[in-house]
Amino acid sequence: MFRYLTTGESHGKAVTAVIEGLPANLKLTPKYINNELARRQGGYGRGGRMKLENDQVEIMSGIRANYTLGSPITFQIKNKDWVNWQEIMSPTGDGGYDQGEVKIKKDKKVKRVEPKVTKPRPGHADLAGSLKYDQQDIRNILERASARETAARVAVGAVAKQFLREFGIKVISHIVQIGSIKAEDKDLAVNQIIDNVDSSPVRTLDAQAEEEMIAEIKNAKEEGDSLGGVFEVVTTNLPIGLGSHVQWDRKLDGRLAQALMSIQAIKGVEVGLGFKAAGKPGSQVHDEIIYKSEFKHKSNNAGGIEGGMTNGEPLRVKAAMKPIPTLYQPLESVDLETKEKFKASVERSDVTAVPAAGVVGEAVVAIELAKAWLEKFGGDSMAEVKRNYESYIESLKNR
Ligand SMILES: Cc1cc2nc3c(=O)[nH]c(=O)nc-3n(C[C@H](O)[C@H](O)[C@H](O)COP(=O)(O)O)c2cc1C
Ligand SMILES: C=C(O[C@@H]1CC(C(=O)O)=C[C@@H](OP(=O)(O)O)[C@H]1O)C(=O)O
Numbered sequence: 001m002f003r004y005l006t007t008g009e010s011h012g013k014a015v016t017a018v019i020e021g022l023p024a025n026l027k028l029t030p031k032y033i034n035n036e037l038a039r040r041q042g043g044y045g046r047g048g049r050m051k052l053e054n055d056q057v058e059i060m061s062g063i064r065a066n067y068t069l070g071s072p073i074t075f076q077i078k079n080k081d082w083v084n085w086q087e088i089m090s091p092t093g094d095g096g097y098d099q100g101e102v103k104i105k106k107d108k109k110v111k112r113v114e115p116k117v118t119k120p121r122p123g124h125a126d127l128a129g130s131l132k133y134d135q136q137d138i139r140n141i142l143e144r145a146s147a148r149e150t151a152a153r154v155a156v157g158a159v160a161k162q163f164l165r166e167f168g169i170k171v172i173s174h175i176v177q178i179g180s181i182k183a184e185d186k187d188l189a190v191n192q193i194i195d196n197v198d199s200s201p202v203r204t205l206d207a208q209a210e211e212e213m214i215a216e217i218k219n220a221k222e223e224g225d226s227l228g229g230v231f232e233v234v235t236t237n238l239p240i241g242l243g244s245h246v247q248w249d250r251k252l253d254g255r256l257a258q259a260l261m262s263i264q265a266i267k268g269v270e271v272g273l274g275f276k277a278a279g280k281p282g283s284q285v286h287d288e289i290i291y292k293s294e295f296k297h298k299s300n301n302a303g304g305i306e307g308g309m310t311n312g313e314p315l316r317v318k319a320a321m322k323p324i325p326t327l328y329q330p331l332e333s334v335d336l337e338t339k340e341k342f343k344a345s346v347e348r349s350d351v352t353a354v355p356a357a358g359v360v361g362e363a364v365v366a367i368e369l370a371k372a373w374l375e376k377f378g379g380d381s382m383a384e385v386k387r388n389y390e391s392y393i394e395s396l397k398n399r
Contacts, residue, residue: 001020001021001023001366001374001375002016002019002020002022002160002339002374003020003075003369003371004018004019004020004367005017005018005089006149006153007152008079008149008152008215009089009143009144009146009148010081010142010144010148010149010173011079011081011082011084011085011088011089011143012079012082012085012089012129012143012144012336013078013079013082014077014078014079014082015076015077015079015148015149015151015152016060016074016075016076016077016108016152016156017074017152017153018064018072018073018074019073019074019075019156019158019159019189020073021070021225021374021376022062022067022068022070022073022159022374023070023379023380023381023382023383023384023385024068024069024070024380024381025067025068025381025382025383026067026068026162026163026166026382027066027067027157027162028059028063028066028067028068028073029066029074029149029162030056030057030059031156031162032054032158032162033057033075033155033159033335034055034057034242035158035305035316036154036155036157036158036161036359036363037055037056037057037077037151037154037155037156037158038055040055040150040151040154040359040360041054041055041157041197041204041356042201042355042356042373043201043202043203043237043354043355043356043359044201044202044213044214044217044352045202045217045221045227045351045352045353045354045355046350046351046352046353046356047232047349047350047351048107048348049081049348050350051107052080052081052107053079053080053081053305054080055072055077055151056077057075057076057155058075058076058077058078058079059073059074059075060074060075060076061073061074061264061285062074062362065172070380070381073102073364074154075152075155075156075276077155079382081218082106083313084104084106085104087099087102087115087338088102088113088115088139089143091095091379093160094305095115095116095137096278097115097116097231099114099115099352100114101106101114102115104115112250115139115387116136116137116139117135117137117139118137118138118334118335118336118337118338119138119333119336119342120138120333120334120336121325121326121330121331121333122325122331122332122333123322123325123331124145124325125141125142126138126141126142126145127333127336128290129141129145130336131144134255136180136336136337137313140172141304145264146264147263147264147265147353147356147360149264149270150263150264150356150357150360150363153263153314153360153363153364153367154359154360154363156363156367157360157362157363157364157366157367158363160363160366160367160368160369160370161362161363161366162251163370163373164366164369164370164373165381166386167237167373167389168237169192169235169236169237169238169369170191170194170235170236170237171233171234171235171362171365171366171369172190172193172194172197172233172234172235172362173186173193173231173232173234173358173359173361173362174189174193174195174201174203174204174205174229174231174232174234175202175203175204175213175229175230175231175354175355175358176204176226176229176230176232176318176359177229177230177279178202178204178213178216178228178229178352178354179216179220179227179228179229179352180211181204181209181212181213181216182208182209183204183206183210183388184206184208184209186206187300188234189204190234190235190236191322192205192266193234193319194273196263200313201214202214202217202354202355202357203355203359204396208303212370215228216326217351218368220351220352221328221351222331224321224327224329225323225328225329225351226267226324226325226327226349226350226351226352227323227324227351227352227354228265228267228320228322228324228352228353228354229320229321229354230318230319230320230321230354231318231319231321231354231355231357231361232316232317232318233260233316233317233318233319233358233361233362233364233365234314234315234316235304235314235315235354235366235369236238236314238304238310238312238315238369239310239312239389239392239393239396240295240309240310240311240312240313240367240396241309241310241376241392242309242310242369242372242373242376243255243305243308243309243310244308244309244374245307245308245309250308251307251308252305252308252309252310252368252372253271253305253308254308255271255368255371255372256305256315256317256365257269257271259364259365259367259368260317260361260362260364260365261319261356263319263321263360263364264320265324265325265353265357266319266320266322266357266361267320267321267322268319268320269304269317269318269320269383270304270317270319270320271302271303271305271315271316271317272300272301272302272303272304272317273301273302273303274318277301277316283339284302286297286301286302287300287301287302287313289377290305294312294396294397295312296313297311297312297313297364300314300316303315303316303317304316307322310389315365315369317361317365319357319361321353321354321357323352324349324350324351324352324353326346326349326350327346327349328346328349330343330346331343360388373389376392377389377392
């Protein structure tokens, strides 16, 4: 079974991931993983933290001479910001509480920070987490709730992507909406997306919309506001039959939805036509089946999944991200200690992170597909997995 866990606080020493269940003899290079980490750090609209960090993976176990051993893999991605937060974040220090105010280097300026955070931000994990975990200091919640954790998930996703690439499968995302601006709805080939998306500052393929999206982000920044949006993840070359109809937790659409919804600030997931399918008659929704040396569909409104299984068409899933909760123009909230109303001032935040979230979306989709792949074609070495896959593909030809 392919599974993973991440650890780490946003301003702690590092974020890490432990992966288990990958077969032996898969070629894995830090260069590819680092490139994926850099893609996640990009995107117009991010705040000062991304100028400071330069995410690089350090492989701690499970890989020797560039190939997996079949043993658990551990990664570490250091937080460069840690040096500025040691007094507050050290596992063995006093949390900075004894000092009243701690000097922190933030975006090249030295600022005085109260070590204890008591003002919960609407839309973040602050209030619910502090009450649930019996914490007086919201930092004990926000550090782990932070999307810094997605760096670790993108490293795991890069491994899953390298695994899937051995079978000719590519996973890529593009932005279809930021704030009120929507990109033109085109049926795009994956290679078209791969060739063009990374050169767009907002990772969209619609040049006209790109300009408008950037203008809307600039405007939101000036107004101290934040924006959300929608990304699509597209995967090609998937065989028929990943996932299963037989049990609720084996259905691939459900598993992809959970994976995408688990990304910080994602509030909706669509598979294929998604919500639009609800308003159309069946004759305009269901994809007619044809046979041309293999079974295919005339259209792909289902987004590549029927009955919780891949149906041989490209997988198309979308995710909606809410606007970033931390606002320079703060919303009303109540202090945890005094119970008094306040409007907090903010020092640093992203205006939007939809382009980054798209890269995280690719990672979690790739992970889920790699898991489903190993459930169906699993083996202890890559050669064994390839044999199992090829024999299944051969068996489909004889149907
Ligand atoms: C890539 C990425 C970057 C984010 N950056 C910020 C940020 O700078 N400030 C912030 O308040 N929230 C940010 N968020 C969103 C919060 O992490 C998220 O809203 C919070 O953890 C609460 O979880 P929920 O929105 O899923 O309920 C970001 C999310 C992602 C995916
Ligand atoms: C660190 C990352 O994103 C962070 C996610 C985040 C949040 O609340 O989710 C808040 C911000 O953290 P900070 O207050 O340190 O600037 C973002 O920068 C990252 O994506 O690597």
